[in-house]
Amino acid sequence: MEAFLMGFSHFLFVCLLFTEPRRHSDFPRHRGWLEVICGSMFSGKTEELIRRLTRARIARQRVEIFKPALDTRYHAQDVVSHNQNSIRSTPVQSPSEILLLAGGATDVVGIDEAQFFDESLVEICKQLADQGTRVIVAGLDMDYLGRPFGPMPALLATAEFVTKVHAVCVCCGELAAYSYRIAASEKQILLGETDSYEARCRPCFLAGESVKTPGHEQLAENKKH
Ligand SMILES: Nc1ncnc2c1ncn2[C@@H]1O[C@H](COP(=O)(O)OP(=O)(O)O)[C@@H](O)[C@H]1O
Ligand SMILES: Cc1cn([C@H]2C[C@H](O)[C@@H](COP(=O)(O)O)O2)c(=O)[nH]c1=O
Numbered sequence: 001m002e003a004f005l006m007g008f009s010h011f012l013f014v015c016l017l018f019t020e021p022r023r024h025s026d027f028p029r030h031r032g033w034l035e036v037i038c039g040s041m042f043s044g045k046t047e048e049l050i051r052r053l054t055r056a057r058i059a060r061q062r063v064e065i066f067k068p069a070l071d072t073r074y075h076a077q078d079v080v081s082h083n084q085n086s087i088r089s090t091p092v093q094s095p096s097e098i099l100l101l102a103g104g105a106t107d108v109v110g111i112d113e114a115q116f117f118d119e120s121l122v123e124i125c126k127q128l129a130d131q132g133t134r135v136i137v138a139g140l141d142m143d144y145l146g147r148p149f150g151p152m153p154a155l156l157a158t159a160e161f162v163t164k165v166h167a168v169c170v171c172c173g174e175l176a177a178y179s180y181r182i183a184a185s186e187k188q189i190l191l192g193e194t195d196s197y198e199a200r201c202r203p204c205f206l207a208g209e210s211v212k213t214p215g216h217e218q219l220a221e222n223k224k225h
């Protein structure tokens with residue numbers, strides 16, 4: 001009985017995590033709305049953004065994709081995931097450029113690395129959604145100290161649909177919601193990937209330097225306990 005209840009509550013938890021619209025009947029009847037994909041680094045935000053935008057293109061919708069110009073980590077123009085999926089985008093310095101370039105004839109607007117934009121992104125997304133555009137935003141909900149990052153909290157509060165994705169904790173194999181910084185910098189913005197960050201669960205994030213990233217064999221051993 002206990003095992004059944006545990007299994008059932010896990011099932012409910014997983015259902016709650018995936019609140020994106022999946023069937024046509026789940027979408028609002030009106031045209032414009034805001035979707036936010038959030039989570040830690042390596043959680044699959046960019047993969048999920050690319051998946052949704054690709055499907056919109058297959059449906060012959062007019063799609064425009066933007067990212068902050070400062071994000072030159074993998075490519076100057078493309079949005080690129082950690083596993084090398086990519087899609088062409090327009091790098092912009094500020095959110096107002098998104099409205100200028102996408103307002104009007106665009107069905108779907110995708111925005112990656114939203115945490116790097118200023119708060120004006122919230123109003124720009126609202127204006128686009130109000131005028132009938134489906135807006136899909138992906139970004140880090142928390143910075144390396146676990147603080148809400150840039151415009152993400154307000155975007156999450158104002159979105160019709162929110163999807164929080166999780167990485168795998170590199171220390172213990174559990175679900176990871178935190179981006180632990182291993183590089184010696186205290187600036188909020190520090191571009192990087194596995195050279196500078198690790199995906200970690202809450203206990204491993206809190207344990208900090210006292211937890212060392214184990215090899216794969218140790219990770220498998222941890223999962224058994
Ligand atoms: N610790 C990790 N947990 C999960 N996926 C990881 C991890 N480290 C690397 N990856 C890779 O990262 C991919 C997700 O990349 P991406 O969509 O760019 O994530 P995000 O945009 O959230 O940083 C995964 O499919 C996987 O191949
Ligand atoms: C936690 C954290 C991350 N960053 C940077 C590091 C990367 O360049 C991006 C996140 O990219 P991803 O697609 O989510 O992997 O953000 C930062 O500047 N500050 C931080 O605190």
Ligand SMILES: [Zn+2]
Nearest residue numbers: 169172201204
């Ligand atoms: Zn962990």
